[in-house]
Structure formats: C-alpha cells, structure tokens
Amino acid sequence: MSSENPSQSPVPSQPGGESRKPRVAVVFGGRSSEHGISVVTAGAVLRAIDRSKYDVLPIGITTDGRWALTADEPDRMAITERQVPNVEQLAESADGGVVMPLDPANREVVYAEPGSVPKALGEVDVVFPVLHGPYGEDGTLQGLLELSGTPYVGSGVLASAVGQDKEYMKRVFTSFGLPVGPYVVIRPREWAADQNAARKKIVDFAGEHGWPLFVKPARAGSSIGITKVDSFEGLDEAIEEAQRHDPKILVEALLKGREIECGVLEFEDGPRASVPAEIPPVQSHAYYDFEAKYIDSTPGLVPAPLTPEETAEVQRLAVAAFEAAACEGLVRADFFLTEDGEFVINEINTMPGFTPISMYPKMWEASGVGYAELVDRLVQAALNRPTGLR
Structure with missing residues (x-):
C-alpha cells in the first residue's frame, strides 16, 4: 500500500516573528x-x-x-x-x-x-x-x-466514549448493520437491586448460547478483568473480578473461530484499512488475556493468511466500524472469523497499543507505513484538523 507523505502543518511563530517547531x-x-x-x-x-x-x-x-x-x-x-x-x-x-x-x-x-x-x-x-x-x-x-x-x-468525545463502552459500541454497530456476537449486560443498579435476578439473566443467556461464557468489564481494555467461565459455579467469582474494574459488566458467548485484527488510519482522502493480522492461539493460556498479550506474547501473523475475498471483507468492515462510531485518526478493529466463514466484529480500540509488540503499528508497517511515519501522520492530521464541532 502506497502512502503519500502527510502535508506539513503551518509552523507556529513566537513573539517577534521567530519560527519554532510545533x-x-x-x-x-x-x-x-x-x-x-x-x-x-x-x-x-x-x-x-x-x-x-x-x-x-x-x-x-x-x-x-x-x-x-x-x-x-x-x-x-x-x-x-x-x-x-x-x-x-x-x-x-x-x-x-x-x-x-x-x-x-x-x-x-x-x-x-x-x-x-x-x-x-x-x-x-x-x-x-x-x-x-x-x-x-x-x-x-x-x-x-x-x-x-x-x-x-485521535477520536473526539463521542467516538472515544462509544469505543470505550462495549455495550454501546455493540449497539452502534448493530444499528449500522454490522455483525456482532451474542451478549448480555448487567448494569450497576440492576446488580444492586436484585443479584439473583441478574444471575438468572446470565444463566438464561448461557442456556441459549451454551457455556463457556466470557465475563468482562464493560469499559476496560487490554483483556484486564476478563474471566472465562465454564459453569455456574464460577460465575460469582468472575462477576466480582470484572466489577473490580467496572461496575457494569458484559457477558459474551463463545465464538469459535480465528482472531483477526485490522488497522484503520485516516488519510487525506478518508480512512483506509491496513492489511489484516491474525492472533494465533497462545498454548499456555486459556484465552488471549493480559499476560498472553503483553508478557508471554507470541508474534501475530502479518499479513493474516486469508483469501483475497476475506481480506477485502474484513477491511471493508473495519472501515465501516470506523465510520459508524464517527472515529477520527486511527482505530484497531478486532474480529472473529467464525467456522462458517463469517466475520463478526468484537470491538474497536480508538487508541490502540503502540508498544513495540503491538499489532496496530505492525499491520501498518506491512502496509507500507513505518512506525515513525505513522506517528508523524497522526500528529499532522491533528494539527490540520479543525477545532470545535465537525
């Protein structure tokens, strides 16, 4: 993927007319x-x-x-x-x-x-x-x-809030016709008012979609506070762990398939998608938790071994998610490619990790935008973006 150089923003001036770097x-x-x-x-x-x-x-x-x-x-x-x-x-x-x-x-x-x-x-x-x-x-x-x-x-107030709250993120995606997996939400007042009713809501959800379930904070990231629950016996402990990070919790059904990620970056002519990546299963962990991501991480597959048609589809969906949430600058969109060949969007990150092992910069490097250029492009886009309502 070619990437024209971002335009240089106007250089601010100091009193007396001396130019300085931004x-x-x-x-x-x-x-x-x-x-x-x-x-x-x-x-x-x-x-x-x-x-x-x-x-x-x-x-x-x-x-x-x-x-x-x-x-x-x-x-x-x-x-x-x-x-x-x-x-x-x-x-x-x-x-x-x-x-x-x-x-x-x-x-x-x-x-x-x-x-x-x-x-x-x-x-x-x-x-x-x-x-x-x-x-x-x-x-x-x-x-x-x-x-x-x-x-x-990066994104403004609304997109940042939507991107952080997994419940409302999924509601926005659904309203735009994007595919999301089954989930149920337990809000703080709901849990405080009747814990037994809240548990029953989750158990009924499990009866429809099966165990295991994933219990997670609704407004957290980096896989912190997530528990894979295999039966009712582990439910209370999982809820307690999630609520240590957020009083609102999200419960998701297991989606069997491959984990695929795709980066979106805003260019002068609009958002574009990177080549996608695949997160291989981490054998020493039950799922892709915090330690699997950052401590015991294994290299992702960049680009992901997908067919041209699959690559085009996940790129289309990534850009559609970016637009649905009214994002700006950058997004990493995370998907499951299910066993029946369908992409399901799990979530977006409006400020994805930029660590040396993070997938967002790796995907863009494979797409022709190196790390330093990526940082520069984001800064220049912010400098040139109009302030106020847009």
Missing part, C-alpha cells in the same frame, strides 16, 4: 488499570517521534490523577522482568504538577511545585494522548482538550 505533549499513564501499558506505549511514541520536526513534552498522569512532568527517557518505559512501568517512577518530582490551560486563547502549560514560583513550559500545539481505558481513552480527556481548544490525536 510542540507535542505526549500524555500517558492515567487512573485506569491499563496505566502501565499506556506508559509502555508512550515510550515507543517518544522513541519514534521526529525530534528535528517537533519539540516534545512528556506528561504523565499518576494512578491517583496527578499530572506530572516526567523524564524523556523512553528506555525506562518498557516491560522488564515481567513488570510494567508507572508514571511515579518517571516523575521529576513527587509533589510537582503540570497544569494544562483551559483558555482557548492561551496554550501555555505551567509546572508548579509547592513553595515554588510556577514555571511556564511553553505553548502546546497538539496533544498525543496515549492513555488506555477510563479517564483518558473514554472521551474525558478529549472533552478537556475540546474545552481548551487544543488539537489532539
């Missing part, structure tokens, strides 16, 4: 259970971004929500000895905080420590938010950036 704030970490994976993603982005073209400001959000100025040291932001990194390890101060502007006429970022005079860090021209999960990927950060008039990489 400043990119890479924001990562956050309060969700995917904090560590976000740090790993940020390290890969910081390593790849063109420093001759952009000034870079790394900003980490701690697990308790503090915005911290962090070291620009990508090598410290990797999984080591089966442990994921965190923002607290990278923060330049245990007390200092970064304050983002909320005035659209002022993009000056300020750093403050207790007892010290606040220090201006300069204007930010675009934010690259590589947060995963709630409080970052779900429209909350996007809303803050919209209020401040700051351009940012």
Whole structure:
C-alpha cells in the first residue's frame, strides 16, 4: 500500500516573528488499570517521534490523577522482568504538577511545585494522548482538550466514549448493520437491586448460547478483568473480578473461530484499512488475556493468511466500524472469523497499543507505513484538523 507523505502543518511563530517547531505533549499513564501499558506505549511514541520536526513534552498522569512532568527517557518505559512501568517512577518530582490551560486563547502549560514560583513550559500545539481505558481513552480527556481548544490525536468525545463502552459500541454497530456476537449486560443498579435476578439473566443467556461464557468489564481494555467461565459455579467469582474494574459488566458467548485484527488510519482522502493480522492461539493460556498479550506474547501473523475475498471483507468492515462510531485518526478493529466463514466484529480500540509488540503499528508497517511515519501522520492530521464541532 502506497502512502503519500502527510502535508506539513503551518509552523507556529513566537513573539517577534521567530519560527519554532510545533510542540507535542505526549500524555500517558492515567487512573485506569491499563496505566502501565499506556506508559509502555508512550515510550515507543517518544522513541519514534521526529525530534528535528517537533519539540516534545512528556506528561504523565499518576494512578491517583496527578499530572506530572516526567523524564524523556523512553528506555525506562518498557516491560522488564515481567513488570510494567508507572508514571511515579518517571516523575521529576513527587509533589510537582503540570497544569494544562483551559483558555482557548492561551496554550501555555505551567509546572508548579509547592513553595515554588510556577514555571511556564511553553505553548502546546497538539496533544498525543496515549492513555488506555477510563479517564483518558473514554472521551474525558478529549472533552478537556475540546474545552481548551487544543488539537489532539485521535477520536473526539463521542467516538472515544462509544469505543470505550462495549455495550454501546455493540449497539452502534448493530444499528449500522454490522455483525456482532451474542451478549448480555448487567448494569450497576440492576446488580444492586436484585443479584439473583441478574444471575438468572446470565444463566438464561448461557442456556441459549451454551457455556463457556466470557465475563468482562464493560469499559476496560487490554483483556484486564476478563474471566472465562465454564459453569455456574464460577460465575460469582468472575462477576466480582470484572466489577473490580467496572461496575457494569458484559457477558459474551463463545465464538469459535480465528482472531483477526485490522488497522484503520485516516488519510487525506478518508480512512483506509491496513492489511489484516491474525492472533494465533497462545498454548499456555486459556484465552488471549493480559499476560498472553503483553508478557508471554507470541508474534501475530502479518499479513493474516486469508483469501483475497476475506481480506477485502474484513477491511471493508473495519472501515465501516470506523465510520459508524464517527472515529477520527486511527482505530484497531478486532474480529472473529467464525467456522462458517463469517466475520463478526468484537470491538474497536480508538487508541490502540503502540508498544513495540503491538499489532496496530505492525499491520501498518506491512502496509507500507513505518512506525515513525505513522506517528508523524497522526500528529499532522491533528494539527490540520479543525477545532470545535465537525
């Protein structure tokens, strides 16, 4: 797949007419259970971004929500000895905080420590938010950036929220005629009002679709909090585990088939799909859980061994999902290719992993867009995108 170079955005000017490079704030970490994976993603982005073209400001959000100025040291932001990194390890101060502007006429970022005079860090021209999960990927950060008039990489408020909430994601896909698998949702008030009725709802679902079932948080990612349940005896424990991450849970039926992923990237003429990839079964794990993805991962098959007709169909569906959820910038769409040869969309990720082993950049590399160009294209698209309602 050929990829024309993204156009260069206008270079901002400093007072006095001196030109400067656009400043990119890479924001990562956050309060969700995917904090560590976000740090790993940020390290890969910081390593790849063109420093001759952009000034870079790394900003980490701690697990308790503090915005911290962090070291620009990508090598410290990797999984080591089966442990994921965190923002607290990278923060330049245990007390200092970064304050983002909320005035659209002022993009000056300020750093403050207790007892010290606040220090201006300069204007930010675009934010690259590589947060995963709630409080970052779900429209909350996007809303803050919209209020401040700051351009940012990726989808807007609505698409980010839809992409995070698996229930409403599936409802949107269904309304656009896209194929989704069987599921049932237990909302927090439903569980609080009558746990027995909620359990019966799941058991009735199992009676229709069979065991095993997958119980998962409705608004989480990276396969965190998911349990494969083989019978009623394991149901309560699975619900408790999912509710540790989200009070709303989603229960899905088993879909037998191959796991296929496809990347979508917004070009000047609209969104395009990458070559698809296949996630092979991980023999040491019952399913594709967090450790199978990030700790004991095996290389995906890129491109996926599909027929030309299958490749064209999954690419069509990936772009259709991107458009259905009103996404911008990028998406990774995940599918099952069932035993009867049909593609079923499982979910989309509006800010997919950019770790060195992540499938999204690998799929685009196989499609002719290397990692550095991918990062550059996303930043340029954000800089050139109109702010406000669109």
